[in-house]
Each structure stands twice: as C-alpha cells, then as structure tokens.
Amino acid sequence: PTEIETPKEQFQQHLHKIFFLIRSGTGHDFSNYKQNTIRRRIERRLAVHRIEKIEDYVHYLQKTPTEVEALFKDLLIGVTHFFRDPEAFEILYKYTLLDLLKSKKANSPIRIWIVGCATGEEAFSIAMLISETMDELKKHSEVQIFASDLDNDAIDYGRMAIYPESIAADVSLERLNRFFIKEDNTYKIKKQVREMVVFTQQNLINDPPFSRLDMVSCRNLLIYMDQQLQKKLLPLFHYTLNPNGILFLGSSESIGEFTNYFSVIDSKWKIFKRNEVMLDKMVNYPNIPFFDSYSTKQQLPEKTVGDGINLRTLVEKIVFDDYTLPCVLVNEKHDVLYFVGHTDNYLKAATGEPSFNVLKMAREGLQHKLSAALHRVIKQQNTITYEGVQVRKNGDIQSINLIVRPLIGKHLPHGLSMIIFDKQTATQKIMPHKTTEVESDPQISNLEQELQSTREYLQTTIEELETSNEELKSTNEELQSVNEELQSSNEEMKTSKEELQSTNEELTTVNAELQSKLDELSQANNDINNLLASTEIGTIFLNNNLHIKRFTPAIKKLFNLIPSDVDRQISDITSNILYENLYADTKTVLDTLVRKEIDVQSQAGNWYSMRIMPYRTTDNIIDGVVITFVDVTEVKTSEKLIRQLATIVSDSNDAIMIQDLTGIIISWNKGAEKRYGYSEEEALKMNIAHFATDDKRLETLKLIEPLKAGKIIETTESKKRNIAHFVTDDKKQETLELIEQIKAGKVIEGVETKRISKNGEILDVSLTLTKLVDESGNLIAIATMERDITKYKHAQRKSEKSIADLKKELAELKAKS
Template sequence: MATKKTKATTSKTIIKSTPKKQPSSSPISAGRDENKKSGQITARPHASKTRKSAKDQPSNTKACMVVGIGASAGGLEAITELLKSLPNNTGIAFVIILHLDPTHKSMLTEILTRLTDIPVSEIKSNITVEPNHIYVIPSNTNLVILHGMLHLLPRVEISQQNLPIDYFLSSLAEDQGNKAVGVILSGNASDGTLGLKAIKAAGGITFAQNPESAKYDGMPRHAITAGNVDFVLPPQKIARELTLLGRHSYLLAVRAQKTDDQLLNDHDNLNRIFSLLRTATGADFTYYKPTTINRRIMRRMLLNNIEGLPGYVKYLQSNPVEVKTLSQDILIGITNFFREPEAFQQLKIEVFSKLTKDRPSDVPIRIWVPGCSTGEEAYSLAISLLEYFEEQSVSYPVQIFATDINAAAIEKARSGIYPGNIMQAVAPERVRRFFNKLNSSYQICKKVREMCIFSEQNIIKDPPFSRLDLLSCRNVLIYMGPVLHRKLIPTFHYALKPAGYLMLGTSESIGTFLDLFSLLDPKFKIYSKKAIHTPLNFDFDTIEETATKLEVSGRMNNIGADLWNNYDVLKEADRIMLAKYAPAGVLINDKLEILQFRGLTDPYLTHSPGLASLNLFKMVKSRLAVELQKVIQQAGKEERPVRKEGLEVKENGQSRNLNIEVFPFKDPVEGKNYFLIVFEEIISQTEAIMEQTQSNPEDSKGGTQPEGTQQLNQLRLELAATIEYQQSIIEQREATNEELRAANEEIQSSNEELQSTYEEMETAKEELQATNEELTTVNDELRNRNLELNQVNSDLKNLLSSINIPVIILDNDLRIRRFTTVAEKVFNLIPTDVGRPLSDIKPNIAFPQLEQMILEVINTLIIKEQEVQDRWGRWYSLCIRPYRTFENKIDGVVMTLFDINALKPSLEQRQEFYDYAAIVATIREPFLVLDAEFRVKLANHSFYQAFQVAPSETKDQLIFTLGNHQWDIPILRALLVEVLPKNTCFQDFKVELNFPKIGHKVFLLNARRIAGEGNLTPLILLAFEDITGQANN
C-alpha cells in the first residue's frame, strides 16, 4: 500500500535521530539500562519527553485496534493460517514482526500478498497505521509505534541479543493502551513474553498459539507459562476472536469515547461492581483511580464479548469466578528486577551509606516493600544491600518485609522462581552470584530469599510494620486515588524510624504532606522522615464503611480533586455559602473552634481579654451566645440547617437586628462534624419607619403623620421591655453556667488525667498493633516454610520407604539421622536408634574398619567403596559418600549397601578370567582360551603374530571357522569335545596346513581343561607349537 508522504514528513519532527535510552516504564527496558551489552536498542525516543500518554496526545491512528503479531521458526505457516481465516473488513490494523535474517532482503510481503486480499505493505518509517491493512517489518530493523505511527529503528549488533517482538509489543502497549492486542505464534526461545505482559498490564488483550498446533512451541509456551495470555487457540480460532473484537462497540471509533463516558457516569452499576468485589475478595476498590478501574472493566467486557456495563454486572452476579478474575486483573502488577537501575545506585549513596554509619553490627536493617507483586522489587533491594555490604566490607542482619494483597503473587514471590527471559533485566554477574538455574527458569539463591519475608496484606486495612529504616513503595500509589494517598502517606510516616527513608515511584509524590517528609532526591523520589509525631489511625474500616454510605457520584467527584486537607472543608463551605448566601459567617468544628472567618464578623464576634482563643463562645457577643448555642445544638442533633430570626446585638450604642442560620455537614472521608454559621443582618420595622421618616422630612415636620410617631414610640417601649426581660434570663443562665463551669473544671481536671492515661494506652496499642502485624507476617512466612519443609520431609520419607536398598545417613558426630527399612536388618537397627552414635550399634556386617572409613570420607571428601559380607554370608558393596547441604557444606555421610551376592561369582569369574588373560599374554607360544562352545574367549599376542590375524577376526569366533575353516578338522573336533565333559587332555596332536598369509606350517596342538574356584565356568586352554622347521629337516 502506498504511504502518504505528507504524514511521513510531519512525523519526522517527533522521532529524533539522536540515540536515546529506552523509557523506564517499558518492561523490556528496565533491565537493559543496567547492562547495555545485553542488546539494548538506544534509538527509541524517551516517552517522558515525547508524550505523557496516548490519551494526552493526538494520535494519528484512525481509531482502530492495532494487533501486533510475533513469530519466528515455523511462524510463516501459522501466519498463513491466521490470515486466510480473516475477513477483509475487520477494522483492525495488523503489524507482523518476524525474526528475519538481517543479511538478506525479506520476501515476506510478496508471500503474504498472494495469500490475502487485505492490503499488505512493507513498513517504511513514519507510516500511520490504518484499519484493514497489514504491515510487515523489513529485515535488519526494529520497530516501534508512537502516536499511531510506525517508526523503523536500526537493529542491534548481530553479536547482541535482539528481541524485536518484545520491543514492538512493549511500545504498542505504551502507545495504544487498551486498544493494543498481542499475538504470539510459532517460534523458539522466549521473545514476546515481556511484550504480552506489557499489553495485558495496559488493559489490552493477548493471544498465543496452542503449543500443540505450533511447529515450534518455545515462544507460545513461554508466554503461557508466564501467565500473560488471555486466549490459547490455534491460528484459525485466533482469527475468529480477532474478528469479534474488531466489531465490539467499544473499539469502534464512533463509540469508543462514548463508552468511556458511560462507564464514568454509570455510578449505580459501578457501585454494584465494587460491592461484589468487596464481598468476594475483601478488597475495596472504591477509591482506586477511575482510569485504572475503567480500563480493567472494559478489558473484561471485551474478553467476555459483553457490550454494556449493566450486562457485565449481571454476568458478575451469576459468575463468581469472573468476580475473582476481575479482581486479579485490577491487581495486576508491572514489575521487574532493578527497574530504573540508577534508583538503586542512588539508594546506595543517599540511604544505605547513612543507615550503616555508626550502626552496631547486630542491629538489623528493616525494610518494608508494600505492594511487592511477585517479589522482584524486594529481591532487588536485597541484592543491592548485599553488594553494598561487600563494597564497604560490612555486614548487618537484614529483614525485608514484602507484602501484597494478591495471594497468587505472594506465592510466586516466595518461590523465587522466574522465567528465563526475566534475566534480561539482570546483569550476567548478578545472575551468576544470586540466581540458580532451574531448567529454563532461574531461582533466587537461598541467601537472598532468607532476607525476604513475604506476606499477604491489605495496606489500606491492615496495620503497618513499625521501626523501619526504609520503606519502598514504588509505582503503587499511581493506581490509587487521592483519598487513599491521604491515608497511606501518614501511615508510611508512622511506620518509619525517626531517621527512616521513604522511596516512591518517579511519577509519585507525597502530595501536600510536606510537613512529614523532606525531599532528598527529586528524580527518584527519595524522602527522609521529619521528626514529627504522627498518631496512627487504626480505624481502617472507615473507607469501606464510607463506600457503602456515600453515593458513587460523590466518590467520582471527590477522588478527582486534590488531596483532602483543611482546604476541602473550606471548599465545601464555599459551595454552601456561594450557593445560597453571601453574608458574614464562621466555620467551626465539633469542638466549637473557629476554623475560618467569612465576611465582616466584627459586629458579632470580638476578642476577649486574656489568653488568645478561637473558641466560638469566647468570641461571640453575650447577647447572641445563648441563642447561638441553642441553634448549634439543635442543628447537630437533627443534622439539618436550623434558622433563628429576630436577634439583636448592640454596637457603639446602636442596635442591629439579625437572623442566624447554622448548616451542619461532615467530612466525606473522616466523618467529622463541621458547622457553618451565617449572620444575616436585617432591617427591623423600627428602622424601616425611621428610614421612611428620614426620606420624608417635610411630612414629619408638618405633623401630618402622628400615628407613625405614636407607633414608633410604642415599638420602642415594647423593645425595651423585651430587652430587659431577655437580659434577666441571660443573667440567670450566666449564674447557672458559672456553677456548671466550676463543676466542669473539676471534671476537666479528671478528664485530663484520663486523657493522659488514654494516650499512653493508645500509644501502647499502636505499638502492639504494629508488632502484631509483624509477628503475623513472620508467622505466615514460618508457616509456609514449615509446609515446604513438611512436603520435603514427606517426599524424603516416601522415597526412603520405597527404596529397597539399605541406606543410613549419619551426621558429623556419626550419629544416626535417618535409615531405610531395609537397613534395619543389615545394620541391626530399630526406629528408636535415630540419634544414637553408630558406635553403640553392632551391625550384622563384618567390617571392623567401618568407623575409620567414615571419618576418612568426612575429612577427605573422597567417596569410598568396599565389598563386605554379612553374618549370613551375603555380599554387599558398601559405598560411603559425603553428605552435602544446600549451602554445599559437609554435614555427615550417606552409607549405601548394594546387594552383589548374585553378582559376586560373575565378578570373581571375570577377575579370574583377567588373571588368565594376563598369564596367557606373557607366554611366547600361541595360545587360545575356548569356552564350552569352542568360541575364542582369549588369544595372546603370540597367536595374532604367528597367524597374522586381527583380534576382531578371532575373538568370540568358533575355532572351526577361523581363517578359511582350516581348523575344522574332524579328529580335532572329537578331541576337543571330550576335554570338558571327561576332564581329559591331549598332547602333540600334529596338524599340517597351508595358510594364505604364512604358507605351509606344521603344528603340535596341546589342550587341557582349566577351571576356577567355586562355580566358575570351565574353559579349554589350547596351545600351538610350531615345528615346521623340524619337520622339514
């Protein structure tokens, strides 16, 4: 297909020719920054400099799904089957990445053009992908996609590992998000596994060819084993699923944005989904970022071919398995070993150096890694610490607590086993030192695994660890909304020691909590704790309870705002005041402390002499105090606005009439009570008449309004009486209040003592809670290790029980550790002998030097073997070998006895046979040793030399067939037949023969029976004496 030149020209401003490092957010790039020799492509533009995300930048992609297809050996056949099964109007753009010979031009485009009616183009740099097109990578290049445009990059050096499929699929995930699809077909090795992982994490969909249908199953099998594949199908069925996906409403250009909006606004159904997830898994996703939640929900809807959110809710309600699957999808973690390697180097400089300075050698370094996923981050920290210890020639005990809400991820982390392609992120030297090869996988060495304790934990609900030196929570907060940020950052502060450190991801921050942490490294977000006490709130169910009470619409509005602080309360007050009033007012909390003044409040509030106080009733003017207190109490009790009209306050001898209205409301997060008090000044009837009088002075002078004057005087009298009555009531109440105040002071004194005691108890409770969480985690780890140990013990017990060989395991002190059932008879053992010294046992074998030989094996590490006989005459082969632990330490010996009683005669016969052979070899006359069937078992060198024949022509041959059957002489046959049965012999049997090689010869033959001891098979010794010279004379 022809490419539009205008698009190619425009895109050149985006891709720079200057080589740059891969973005750290790409899963394939994380480790390659550490070791560039591992095959890093350096020409890819850095994502953070070119764009924020695919959403934020205008994409040239014409709103279509982009499918990346990766294949290698046998892949052409699979691609052919897939394309033949695709219709021409899927609405999808296909990009094919094949492992091609970099030294030859590819003919793949021409081949595929003949197979399908879909337009096929070999990629030229800066091509915009379009629906219903197939794009093929040319040879000797790598490929990325950026803003919907394909860009070719130089291939890495031939001597380095090139992973073009991982490379493109990772860029596809980053650029297209949940519109990315990855397909892995036939091929060897593991290219594509990390790319599928990136696509799945971005909300895209992944396929792998069924290994049984693949010509080479290495690539599909690796991807499936890693857990990164949604569909495992043969190529024809992959084509069918892709066709269905292309027709899904979400992926149609005209409805894609509409679907997102529907998700954001369908609060009722989102609330039902959160409730189902909370009930099934105990995890509350209410305050996760909406983009994360929406992306995961849409992905599951696509996989299940469900069009609308109401339909998906019904599907969840009837399918509990899907609820757990959705939860797993939301919790999917993108992690790798040494992600952003420079960050770990900076940790050594900024943190490790300070943690180890003047630190006692027996004080452990305590680290917490919340949201550890499958454990790569925790193990990377452990390895970095060990490297730092080695560099500085120091050593400290290390405790790394790694937790995650995902139980499956924790189990994988505990095992420490990772696919072979994960090692692309780790330098070869680290692989050699800290990993053990297990077939096609790698396992973290035991030394590193023992530094890490993994446990299932919900950091939102469960108490944190305490007394930590370092807390590493990288790329976890990015999935959570600000409400959770506000809860977790103080929790992290509480968990750290006074000189502790916090490390977040490069795109994360502590928000408004600048009073809790100081920034040490702005690039890698390393913070040090400020010496401020943080009371830990253990009311960890607040968020879940709030989630069930609040409308989801309130959730969607609140979590999109900045982090809640006092400013949020002020904003809520602004909303109420601006919506209904604009008068003077104050904002108070449930302790009646003024939090903010609004408008001109001088006529109603004033400062009292003495210590400064913001208590409302120490500032409000006395005429308002009683009524205001009643209104506040009523509003708090009834939880509704309460209004009081017709109050009066005097200022500078003048009276002001006003109304008071109190609005109660709560903090949506913490549930604390707040009150907004509004002072509304009104013009009284008296003032209205006075204004009317002032506005008509002539009428007043002329006496034309006598009734008005009388009415004014009357009102003044009534007002004075009312004020006098009210003042008397106030004085009575003030007297009562004074008495109550005295009693209250006594109560307050007692309360302060109780409060002090309560605070001490609360502090103790917090410490106990944190300690209990730590003990729970350690207990979980011990329980899991006990389960592993029990499993190993069970396996060993069953193995020993099933072996019909006497085996005894001894420790270095020659105490019995284990033995098989068969060994009980030979060594005279009973089950209670475990733990006893071997010297206390009298075995049923005759070998006095047994203990001496065992000690020699322990000291020299040389395996010893010896034939021994038991008291019943049976023969055994005793083998003693060192007992090596997993750490390659010697901790005793393993003794095995192999029954050789049936083999002993044969062994003796063979030894005797070898003795005969040695004797025969030293005799100068030609000799043959024949068995009972007259086959040659041995011939000496003189025989081969005299008759000029090779061993291959002689050994195991019948004597009568040697040469040209010269020795097939009837009389000789008769003589030989009688040698063994009758134990006879013959001498000087004369034979005269013509031989092709040596000519005419005359021999005297002598034969006799030879037999070994015991049951050894008898043999015939036949000697040849050459008398040719004597016969001629």
C-alpha cells in the first residue's frame, strides 16, 4: 500500500523547494535555521495570501519573485531596541569594558563586531557605553564597531542614524541630551558616536568574518539557527577574537559544548571571555569547502576552464583514455581542481588554515619530489616521472611511481597538470612520452638517487625563489606606485570630504528652512481646505482662461460640479441660477479689473448675492477670477416683510408711533400726523419744554425722570419730543406707570387715556402698547397704536348725563309725590 505522508512530512518536502527558491532569488541559504521558526514565518505568509496548502504557496513563489523577497524579509526577524536588557549592559560595563579600555594601548584601536545588528540600536548602545567609559577613564582610543546584518534595508536604516521619539522609553534623558540631536519628531545620533560604527551587509554563513576583535556581540541570533550551524559559528567567533576577547550572547543562548573555548564572566547575561586553547575542530571558514576525505569522483562544483570546457568532462576523458589510477588535476598555483579515485594514501588535509594546495596536502616523503616535478612540468611542458618515491602514512612506507603530466590544449588555460599516483613498478607502458629516470636497486644507487632528487629540489627551490623575488620586486614597485596614488587620492578625498561636509551643512540648513516653509505651506493649505469645506459661501476659482481651478462644496447647489471638472471652461458647466450673463460678466471683470455684484435667483427660488472679483496674488498679479455666491434668501424675505409692514403702518388710520425707553418719539406715521396735527418732522424734533406751561415745566421733567432707566438725560438739550407732551395732566402719571409695566415685559392692551392735539384739543384714545426687543431679547423701544375714541367717549358721557338727568327727575317726582 502507498504510504500517506503526514502534514509534517509534506511540509518538509516542500521546505527544500522553498529554500532553493530563496537561495536562487536572494543568494541566501536558510536551510540551517531552526525549522520551527521557518515554519511559523511561512505559515504567516500563507495566512496573508489566504493560501491553505503549502504546495500552492510553492507554486505562488515560483511565479511571483516579489513574494520570494517578501518571505526573505519575513524570515529576518529584526527585533531590537536601545540598551536591550539594561542590567546586561551594566554588567558589560563593569566587568569587561573598563578592563578592556584600561589594558588598551593608546595607538591600539578597539575593534568590536555586532553580528546581526538589525537597524543599529545595539551597535549605537555599545558605542555610547564605550564613549562614557573612555570619558570616565580620561583615555580616548580609536573605536571601530563593525555592525553587520543580512538585511540591506535594515543596514540603510542604521546608516541614517535617525530614530523615532519612542526611543525615549529606552534611552535616559542624560544620554538623549549627550548623544542625540532632537529634530522634529525624531532623534539623530551625533557625529562623534555615528563615526564609531561602520555598517555593512554580511552573510554570516558565507562571507569572511572580521578579525583581531576585542568583542563579538551576537545577541538573539543563534536562537534561530540549528545546532549544526551553531557548532560552526562558535569556533569561528573564538578564532576572530583577540586573547581575552569578549563574547556577548543573548540571554536565551549558550556556548553549548564549547566550554573549553570560553570562560564565563556572567552566566545570567551570557557574557564570556576567550580562552587560550588549541581548537580541537577545524574552523569552518565561509566560502572554503571543508576537506574531509577524497572518495571516487567527488562531486565538486561544475566549473569550466578555457572556452567553457567542463572540468569533469575533461578529467574523465583523460583518465578513462589513459589511466585507471588515482590522480588529481591542479592549476598553475598547485591548487587541486579535481580528484579521481582514492587519494588519501598520498594526500591529507592541510593543518592550520584550510587549503587545497597539493604541496601542503602531500604526505611525508612526497612533497619534495612533487614540488620538483610540478616545477619541471611547467617549465619544460613534458611528462615527468619519479619511480620508487617513498611515501609515509601512519608509520607505514609505500613505494609509488609519481607521474606529472602537463595538459596542453588550444582552449585550456596555462599551467594545468595531472598528477598520477601509481603503485606499479613499471610505468613505461602507460606513459609512452615520459622522460624516465631509472636507477639501479643497490643501496648506493638509492642514496645517489636521493641526493640527485635533493639537488633537483634545491635547484627548483632556488629558481622558484629567484622568480618569486623578481615578482616581489615588481609587485613592490607597483605597490609603491599605487601607494603614492592612494596618498594623492586620500588628500583629494580629504579635501572633497571637507567640501562635502561644508556643502552638507549648507544643505542641512537649507533643508531645514525648506522643511519649515513646507510645514507652513502645508498648514496654510490645510487651513484653506478646511475653510473652503466648512464655509456656506459657494466659491469658484478661475484662471486667466476662465478655466476652473478649484471650488467649494457649497457651490454644488448652484453648479453641477464634480472633481473631474477642474480645468474645464466655466461656460461648459450647467448652472441652476436664472442668470444668462455670467460668462460675459466674468470676462468683463477680468478685462477691466472692476468687481461686479448683483443678486441672482436660483431655479429653486432662493436668492444669492453674486460677487465677481479679480484674483490677485501676493505679488499683486492678476491670476484669474473669483466668483462667490452668498445665500440672501432670508434677507430678501425679511426685506419684503418689512416693506409690507411699513406700508401697513404708513397707511393706517390709527396713530402708530415708537418711543425709546425715555419716552422720546423715534417713529411717527401718517395716522398720528392726521390725529394730532404734528408732521413727522415736527414730532421728531420738538422738545417737551416747548409745550409745557411755565408752572408745569418742572413737574413734567420730574414725571419723565423714572423713564430714564438709571441714566440722566438732560431733556433741555434734547431735540426730540417726549410722549408726555401729548398726555393731559391728570393722565401723565398713569402713562408713565404703563411705560414702566411695558419695560418690565408686560403686554398692555385696551388702555383708555387722553391726548392733546396741536390745536389744544383733548382727545380720548384707546392704547395698545407692544415692546420691541433686540437680537438678545433686551427691551429697546415701545410701539404704541392709538385709536381715537373721542366720539365714542363723548356719546358715552352724553348718555351717562342723560341717564343721570333722568334719575334726578325721577327722584324729584318721587319726592313731590
């Protein structure tokens, strides 16, 4: 039966494809990262794109290069902030940095490597800590902090050295003032700290490490890598550190099995010191394959030589055509390019720094002969054979025939050689074109052969040294020339740097000014936009061609405008106003620069005050026209109502007058003029003093006094007539009391009183008094409508007199009887 794969197995199967796609798209390999972390990040991408199956996501990656980059960014978990774990930095300062700086010579730089620096907060935290320590010790050294990360965007962010205001939560106020410059809503690292840190993009797995370091800080990076990768990196850190160098790890990380490489300074915060020990494992240098053993036809990378000739094809063709022996292909520098067969009996891994140089790999007894043979082959371009070469391996000695053959071809690079290791006693049958050196077997012959070999090796060495010496002289001359050029370039760069710094400062100042102006412009633009959006005044802005530039929302009641109508001719827009000369009037205003104002009516019956004005810039340049529409419908309605009321009041037969709170007449209609005989001009200008007798003048003024509402008015200076002038003496007090009631807000209707006309006639009138208030409801005047009831009162008094006479006569009759 077919075995059903579990989801985990399915994920594992597709994970290799995903690693391949990331490696192809970005050049970075995540195969040694912890797969649980990788899986969580991939599942997050699935959720983002709403993809359910991992195989569907693989297909999506294959056809979407941008998603490969997005996944790569997601896998780079760049969580960091300033002085993360403050207690750890305090321990670092007390127990490591103080001793480090004290022990440093004045001319010796402090070199620190921040591995996986993200956006630079940790690098700058350590830079600030070192700066504080140097100030405390009054000892200043050159500081080189190498901040590396895989994420180029994070590196660019760190290079800017600008961080948000939120860092104030992690950085003390003292450090903010000392090491940062406040710019708007950000903090910028000062130059003295910024120049300590060098940011660089680096692949920790593939790129060469930094060396001669005083400290390596690799915090919270190892936790994302599997054990295999951690075991490669920790010896690498040990190698890069100086004696007694510091290793600073994250609180959740450890040195694992490498306890003999480092001693513990603080176990809680994972601070270690490098021990002076010999590495029991070879350091796995990036980009240098680890030499282990040589199996038949090891699968080295497919490489080409010359005009695209494949190495494997070339070697296998030579070997299969001529040999069935172990052999290796080397280049002019004696570096191994290809292995065939089991060569571990003749070659071994070089000690110290990893190398594929065949002379360093040669076992004891083989090196001299091999060096001489390679030298002669390159020089003579003939096959060289040494028979009976004694090779030692693990204390055993084996005799071999060493054959070195040059590879010469039209499309082959210079210096290729094939080295063949043959245990056979005779090689003549295999190599018909070799130069053979065969000696007898007695002991003296062997000694002579060994002496000859030594002489040849010595001669070869001398020739190589002479060649190397000439090359070194030539190289030295070139280096001196290059050094002079570099010195000249350095001086030019210093000059350029100073000019750039000056230019940068000027640009910074100009940029700050521009930013300030931009902010002001933005604020003004926001104010204008909010004003236009909130105003009820419909406004259209036109350019010199009478094309629409912008408009307010309120204008949409009158014109059918949408945002896409900007730049259209105003005459092309339909409107809801009953006015046909808008375009002509607009053009006239633009030509004459004389504003025009007129009331227009909309199709809905509303009235608007239309104003057309030239658009003037701050430089007093005419740059178009502004048309505004103010809704005056309520004003028009009020004016109409006022005109109607004015007509009613003016033509009424009743006397209607208005008086202020002191009793001074301020309005006088035709009915009042007809009733009392005074024209409007006379009633408004005459003074009460002109109508009162000498003995009543003082009394009249005293009666008016309560109406002044607390303010003394000299009535002798007044040019207006008081209402008291028209009141008979016996009714004046009653009239004044009525006015007080009106002032108190009481409505008075149907009050009967007496008035005096111009000719002295006493009239009976019926009053209706109404208060007039302002917008705030305050009493400002009193309106009085007075109807003449003199005839009615005369008839009433006559009737009452008749009734009284009848009653009197009746009483007399009763008395006589």
